[in-house]
Amino acid sequence: MIRAVVLLSGGMDSLVTAAYAVSECDEVCFLHFNYGQRTEKRELSCFKALVNYYQPIQAKVIDYSWLSEIGGSALTDRTIPLQEGTISSSKIPITYVPFRNATFLCSAVAWAEVIKATRIYIGAVEEDSSGYPDCREVFFQAFNKVIATGTKGEIPIAIITPVLHNSKAEIVQLGIKLQAPFELSWSCYTDNDVACGICESCILRKKAFAQAGFEDPLPYRN
Amino acid sequence: MIRAVVLLSGGMDSLVTAAYAVSECDEVCFLHFNYGQRTEKRELSCFKALVNYYQPIQAKVIDYSWLSEIGGSALTDRTIPLQEGTISSSKIPITYVPFRNATFLCSAVAWAEVIKATRIYIGAVEEDSSGYPDCREVFFQAFNKVIATGTKGEIPIAIITPVLHNSKAEIVQLGIKLQAPFELSWSCYTDNDVACGICESCILRKKAFAQAGFEDPLPYRN
Numbered sequence: 001m002i003r004a005v006v007l008l009s010g011g012m013d014s015l016v017t018a019a020y021a022v023s024e025c026d027e028v029c030f031l032h033f034n035y036g037q038r039t040e041k042r043e044l045s046c047f048k049a050l051v052n053y054y055q056p057i058q059a060k061v062i063d064y065s066w067l068s069e070i071g072g073s074a075l076t077d078r079t080i081p082l083q084e085g086t087i088s089s090s091k092i093p094i095t096y097v098p099f100r101n102a103t104f105l106c107s108a109v110a111w112a113e114v115i116k117a118t119r120i121y122i123g124a125v126e127e128d129s130s131g132y133p134d135c136r137e138v139f140f141q142a143f144n145k146v147i148a149t150g151t152k153g154e155i156p157i158a159i160i161t162p163v164l165h166n167s168k169a170e171i172v173q174l175g176i177k178l179q180a181p182f183e184l185s186w187s188c189y190t191d192n193d194v195a196c197g198i199c200e201s202c203i204l205r206k207k208a209f210a211q212a213g214f215e216d217p218l219p220y221r222n
Numbered sequence: 223m224i225r226a227v228v229l230l231s232g233g234m235d236s237l238v239t240a241a242y243a244v245s246e247c248d249e250v251c252f253l254h255f256n257y258g259q260r261t262e263k264r265e266l267s268c269f270k271a272l273v274n275y276y277q278p279i280q281a282k283v284i285d286y287s288w289l290s291e292i293g294g295s296a297l298t299d300r301t302i303p304l305q306e307g308t309i310s311s312s313k314i315p316i317t318y319v320p321f322r323n324a325t326f327l328c329s330a331v332a333w334a335e336v337i338k339a340t341r342i343y344i345g346a347v348e349e350d351s352s353g354y355p356d357c358r359e360v361f362f363q364a365f366n367k368v369i370a371t372g373t374k375g376e377i378p379i380a381i382i383t384p385v386l387h388n389s390k391a392e393i394v395q396l397g398i399k400l401q402a403p404f405e406l407s408w409s410c411y412t413d414n415d416v417a418c419g420i421c422e423s424c425i426l427r428k429k430a431f432a433q434a435g436f437e438d439p440l441p442y443r444n
Contacts, residue, residue: 060292066284066329072336092374098332102372106328107288110320114294134372142371145364150324150356152314 003027004119004160005108006056010046012205013163015185016171017123019178020162022054029058029117031108035097036068037075038082042192049184058115062107073097075189082189084198092131095189095200101134102143105159109147112157121160127167137164168208176214183217197222225249226341226382227330228278232268234427235385237407238393239345241400242384244276251280251339253330257319258290259297260304264414271406280337284329295319297411304411306420314353317411317422323356324365327381331369334379343382349389359386390430398436405439419444 002025006018009032021028032047034040044061051059068076074083074094083094101124108120124135133139140159147157163171175182187205188195195202197220209216224247228240231254243250254269256262266283273281290298296305296316305316323346330342346357355361362381369379385393397404409427410417417424419442431438 060288062288063285066282067332070282070333070336072332096374098335099328099369099373100332102368103325103328103332106321106325110289110294110322110325111292113320114292133374136371139368139371142364142367146324146361146368147321149358149361149364151321152318152355 001026002119003029003115003117004121005029005031005112005115005117006121007031007104007108007123008047008050009033009123010043010050010184010186011123011201012175012182012185012187012208013123013125013171015050015123015180015182016175016178017121017162018050018054019175019180021119021121021160023178025119028054028056029060029111029115030054030056031111032059032061033064033104033107034061035064035076035100037097038078038190039186039188039192042186046184046186050181053181053184060111064103067097067100067103070098082199092133093200096132099134101132101139105143109151109157113151113155116155118155118157119160120157121162123163124161125166125168125171126164137161140164167211168204169211172208172212172214176212185218191221194219194221196220223248224341225251225337225339226343227251227253227334227337227339228343229253229326229330229345230269230272231255231345232265232272232408233345234397234404234407234409234430235345235347235393237272237345237402237404238397238400239343239384240272240276241397241402243341243343243382245400247341250276250278251282251333251337252276252278253333254281254283255286255326255329256283257286257298257322259319260300260412261408261410261414264408268406268408272403275403275406282333286325289319289322289325292320304421314355315422318354321356323354323361327365331373331379335373335377338377340377340379341382342379343384346383346386347388347390347393348386359383362386389433390426391433394430394434394436398434413443416441416443418442
């Protein structure tokens with residue numbers, strides 16, 4: 001019997017990861033974070049819609065508003081303007097949220113210990129993404145060692161990253177194969193109502209659907 | 223110029239660690255967590271008193287009430303009775319809070335990245351403590367690798383554990399040497415007003431002061 005915690009922001013990558021976890025595991029529990037990000041409202045409504053769609057055995061929303069209080073990211077600090085278009089992968093983008101994935105994973109591990117889940121799924125993408133340090137395989141390998149040394153050890157808990165080495169187009173294809181409801185996901189960094197179509201995240205998503213040869217069910221302003 | 227983030231629960235070990243950080247660093251920032259623990263109220267008032275005493279350049283309190291929502295610990299779940307006296311170190315105690323130190327350290331790292339602090343002090347004790355997995359050197363070594371791989375890397379950030387290998391009596395002696403205000407600290411797991419004197423944490427503290435040859439300024443009910 002495999003029970004898993006799935007980190008689900010409501011974005012395209014986490015949606016496909018959730019669909020993958022649902023296909024692989026006997027029981028899934030969905031975990032979402034409100035952290036004062038610009039599209040918190042829309043992401044939360046996507047999460048709720050996906051909970052309704054997939055019917056996990058448990059669903060939890062954690063308030064991490066301290067992440068926006070400390071600032072340091074264009075995703076949480078509205079005084080830092082978001083860039084349009086994609087940016088060079090040689091530089092860490094201004095949308096990097098300090099140590100966010102580590103903090104999210106910690107909550108997932110704590111919850112997994114209590115509910116006896118042995119897997120934690122996260123939809124991080126290393127290859128075709130934006131150069132976030134906490135989306136790299138080397139980071140997840142290190143994190144797995146922290147779990148092994150810092151938990152009770154009664155059950156083995158491992159981080160699973162099914163789309164880590166996929167291109168964004170491959171993620172769309174995988175999602176189509178798994179019948180993931182892309183219409184319930186949200187990728188835009190800037191808007192809660194209609195995707196802007198010009199932020200870094202919208203550009204990556206539009207390109208992914210175009211390369212995969214499928215139509216994105218979401219409308220775009222641009 | 224050394225700037226540090228200090229995790230300060232208000233307990234004896236974190237107080238002495240803070241005193242040590244103050245003596246070593248040019249600038250300190252204090253960080254505290256409310257996580258629905260039984261003595262949240264008293265710990266917070268100790269933190270505020272210590273902020274007033276040491277005058278750090280910044281002080282922050284983060285709400286981690288999700289930790290008590292998920293439960294799994296006698297410190298946060300009042301339906302799990304606390305044991306009296308010390309327990310066998312071969313077993314992980316019921317006061318272990320799932321992956322708590324990892325989650326606390328993550329927030330400290332995120333904050334350190336933003337405010338450009340290079341050190342994070344935590345008052346974990348491995349040798350003379352209760353067998354918590356997330357108080358062991360092997361855990362902090364693994365965590366330092368997560369920091370190295372999961373942050374921007376613009377500045378090196380390291381976890382510092384000054385009392386990790388000290389006995390509790392040595393911690394008292396170090397605190398006396400550093401003129402740490404023990405009267406502003408709190409160790410009891412159960413009570414917000416008068417230390418019970420019989421919980422695991424009170425027993426360890428009383429024994430530490432007795433062995434160190436100093437009088438604990440706190441009164442005890444038992």
